Amino acid sequence: MKSLGNIRRSFAPWTDPDAKPYITFRNVTKRFGDFTAVDDLTLNIYHREFFALLGASGCGKSTLLRMLAGFERPTSGEIILDGQDIAGIPPYKRPVNMMFQSYALFPHMTVESNIGFGLRQDGMPKNEIADRVTQMLKLVKLEKFAKRKPHQLSGGQRQRVALARSLAKRPKVLLLDEPLGALDKKLREETQFELMDLQQELGLTFVVVTHDQEEAMTMADRIAVMSHGKVIQVATPAEIYEAPNSRFVADFIGDVNILDGKVSASGNGKIELAVNEGFTVRTATGNTPATGSSAGFAIRPEKLKVTRAAPVDASVNAAEGEIWDIGYLGDMTVFYVKLASGKVVKASMLNAQREVEDPIAYDEKVWVSFGETAGVVLKD
Amino acid sequence: MNKLGSAIFSRLVIIIPYAWLLFFFLIPFFIVFRISLSTTAIAQPPYEPAFAWSDGLSGIWEKMGQFSFDNYIWLTEDSLYFNAYMSSIWIAGVSTLVTLLIGYPIAYGMAQAPRTLRPTLLMLVILPFWTSFLIRVYAWIAILKPEGLLNQFLMNIGIIDQPLIIMNTNWAIYIGIVYSYLPFMVLPLYSALEKMDNTLIEAAQDLGCPQISAFWKITFPLSIPGVVAGCMLVFIPAVGEFVIPDLLGGSQTLMIGKTLWNEFNANRDWPVSAAVATILLLILVVPIVFFQNAQAKAEEQGR
Numbered sequence: 252m253k254s255l256g257n258i259r260r261s262f263a264p265w266t267d268p269d270a271k272p273y274i275t276f277r278n279v280t281k282r283f284g285d286f287t288a289v290d291d292l293t294l295n296i297y298h299r300e301f302f303a304l305l306g307a308s309g310c311g312k313s314t315l316l317r318m319l320a321g322f323e324r325p326t327s328g329e330i331i332l333d334g335q336d337i338a339g340i341p342p343y344k345r346p347v348n349m350m351f352q353s354y355a356l357f358p359h360m361t362v363e364s365n366i367g368f369g370l371r372q373d374g375m376p377k378n379e380i381a382d383r384v385t386q387m388l389k390l391v392k393l394e395k396f397a398k399r400k401p402h403q404l405s406g407g408q409r410q411r412v413a414l415a416r417s418l419a420k421r422p423k424v425l426l427l428d429e430p431l432g433a434l435d436k437k438l439r440e441e442t443q444f445e446l447m448d449l450q451q452e453l454g455l456t457f458v459v460v461t462h463d464q465e466e467a468m469t470m471a472d473r474i475a476v477m478s479h480g481k482v483i484q485v486a487t488p489a490e491i492y493e494a495p496n497s498r499f500v501a502d503f504i505g506d507v508n509i510l511d512g513k514v515s516a517s518g519n520g521k522i523e524l525a526v527n528e529g530f531t532v533r534t535a536t537g538n539t540p541a542t543g544s545s546a547g548f549a550i551r552p553e554k555l556k557v558t559r560a561a562p563v564d565a566s567v568n569a570a571e572g573e574i575w576d577i578g579y580l581g582d583m584t585v586f587y588v589k590l591a592s593g594k595v596v597k598a599s600m601l602n603a604q605r606e607v608e609d610p611i612a613y614d615e616k617v618w619v620s621f622g623e624t625a626g627v628v629l630k631d
Numbered sequence: 632m633n634k635l636g637s638a639i640f641s642r643l644v645i646i647i648p649y650a651w652l653l654f655f656f657l658i659p660f661f662i663v664f665r666i667s668l669s670t671t672a673i674a675q676p677p678y679e680p681a682f683a684w685s686d687g688l689s690g691i692w693e694k695m696g697q698f699s700f701d702n703y704i705w706l707t708e709d710s711l712y713f714n715a716y717m718s719s720i721w722i723a724g725v726s727t728l729v730t731l732l733i734g735y736p737i738a739y740g741m742a743q744a745p746r747t748l749r750p751t752l753l754m755l756v757i758l759p760f761w762t763s764f765l766i767r768v769y770a771w772i773a774i775l776k777p778e779g780l781l782n783q784f785l786m787n788i789g790i791i792d793q794p795l796i797i798m799n800t801n802w803a804i805y806i807g808i809v810y811s812y813l814p815f816m817v818l819p820l821y822s823a824l825e826k827m828d829n830t831l832i833e834a835a836q837d838l839g840c841p842q843i844s845a846f847w848k849i850t851f852p853l854s855i856p857g858v859v860a861g862c863m864l865v866f867i868p869a870v871g872e873f874v875i876p877d878l879l880g881g882s883q884t885l886m887i888g889k890t891l892w893n894e895f896n897a898n899r900d901w902p903v904s905a906a907v908a909t910i911l912l913l914i915l916v917v918p919i920v921f922f923q924n925a926q927a928k929a930e931e932q933g934r
Binding site for chain 2: 284320321322341342343344348349351353355356357358359369370374407416417420
């Protein structure tokens with residue numbers, strides 16, 4: 252069975268037309284004065300989904316999260332959570348909890364009372380609060396730190412307290428605003444998987460805001476790529492990476508070479524592009540614009556082959572060039588190849604062997620080639 | 632060489648405040664304390680010193696046993712002093728509380744104001760300092776006296792038909808102290824509230840806490856250092872306040888600053904007034920030291 256990306260999913264309610272979304276943004280717009288932070292946005296999120304809002308700063312992802320938490324009211328449109336329009340409900344009555352980017356731990360309270368804060372607001376009996384707090388401390392492995400104050404904890408421990416506090420009330424949806432932003436790289440990678448396990452274990456719906464694409468790709472079931480208050484593409488990480496629907500998404504996620512050209516022929520599920528670099532691209536994947544219209548072809552560096560010899564069929568999907576630059580990254584080597592047109596394309600090769608006989612050197616003449624399913628034709 | 636230079640520099644930096652305290656607090660205080668052990672005399676200055684500086688350290692040590700604390704005993708024998716101390720503490724305490732009740736909302740409002748407006752508001756709080764303190768207190772006489780601005784205004788709009796007697800009562804003192812010391816309350820409160828992280832309030836709301844309740848559970852506890860600083864800045868000088876009770880208060884007003892003034896100028900009894908000053912200092916310093924120790928310990932336990 253063929254699948255996009257090297258992953259198989261059993262959880263995919265978004266492919267089921269009968270599945271009812273758990274959270275729905277319907278034509279939601281949010282304006283701050285003249286500035287439109289969220290622009291007529293419609294989005295469905297499913298129960299138990301780990302959903303990521305990804306975009307550069309100022310793209311409206313945080314505003315979207317804050318509207319879900321209740322700190323901002325949409326200018327127009329509706330937000331439905333579990334069948335209920337929540338637009339008018341104040342934040343302290345919503346069945347959602349948020350983990351703040353700054354953690355927002357109460358500095359004058361111990362770890363224990365921070366975690367128990369929400370439960371005390373609900374008027375839960377004292378012994379039940381104590382039980383729940385103990386359970387939460389165990390969940391985030393901070394049993395020994397119950398009596399400490401936030402300023403006596405490390406960044407990673409504070410992050411866990413914030414997580415425990417936001418989970419203590421068993422919210423219907425957990426909102427995470429850049430949850431790993433303040434951690435160093437190693438801790439961040441560990442915590443990513445912990446968060447995923449926790450989400451699986453608790454069976455909760457997580458909505459995470461991040462600007463870190465790697466984080467979103469690792470953790471999320473689906474990613475919404477946002478720009479200027481609009482959702483550009485909502486899809487699984489593999490789809491976003493392997494089949495970006497637009498130039499913006501292709502460029503935003505990972506490295507990409509984009510070749511511009513005109514559609515010269517199409518048919519049989521294949522499409523041919525005469526690209527400006529002076530060769531023909533034949534591809535079986537991506538959008539199919541009308542013949543004669545201009546289109547972009549996106550191909551990831553790791554899908555380009557760099558060889559000294561010309562490929563067997565050099566009439567399509569192959570171009571000659573010379574090595575412009577080489578970057579050795581350890582796990583892979585990146586070749587920058589300057590094509591005849593002057594355009595430099597990036598190709599990366601996995602260093603599967605420790606020793607390479609006669610490696611490609613600077614200024615060498617090489618061929619760059621790729622297969623018919625290696626890249627995609629972009630919409631615009 | 633450079634390292635040595637910076638070591639000397641850091642020593643110097645530490646020495647400056649200590650030298651300041653030595654020359655402008657400890658030595659003057661010791662002089663006052665010495666006077667408080669002396670007896671009055673018809674002389675210039677009007678007291679018989681308990682010991683002479685020329686005795687040297689050993690001489691002073693010898694005379695130590697003969698030091699007379701008569702002036703302090705005198706203070707306990709005449710209830711005037713006790714009443715004056717108590718009344719000062721009471722007036723200062725009530726004024727501090729009122730200042731806090733007025734100052735907190737002002738500081739909170741300033742901290743919540745748009746960022747661009749805050750420097751202007753801060754400026755407005757500091758603005759009264761541009762006029763002499765004495766002149767501002769005098770201005771209150773014109774406002775509070777029976778035929779003053781306040782009574783004219785209230786009578787014109789028909790709320791009262793007899794002038795209120797505020798001038799030369801304790802009411803005038805309260806008004807004067809609260810007015811004069813309000814900036815000292817607002818400034819530390821503002822600085823505590825201004826650096827408060829607003830996401831803490833959002834977090835409290837997110838966890839099910841309505842906004843007013845979030846104020847009492849989060850904002851207020853976190854502003855307590857500001858509250859303490861503001862209260863001390865108001866209470867301490869208010870206890871020893873002399874100008875306000877002298878100008879606005881009446882003859883029945885009993886405040887220790889005024890008592891000290893009378894003792895010093897009208898009675899020319901330097902030793903007793905020095906004893907009054909020494910006790911005043913102890914009344915203020917001892918509780919502050921205890922309080923700060925307790926706070927430091929609480930901080931330590933939190934760690």
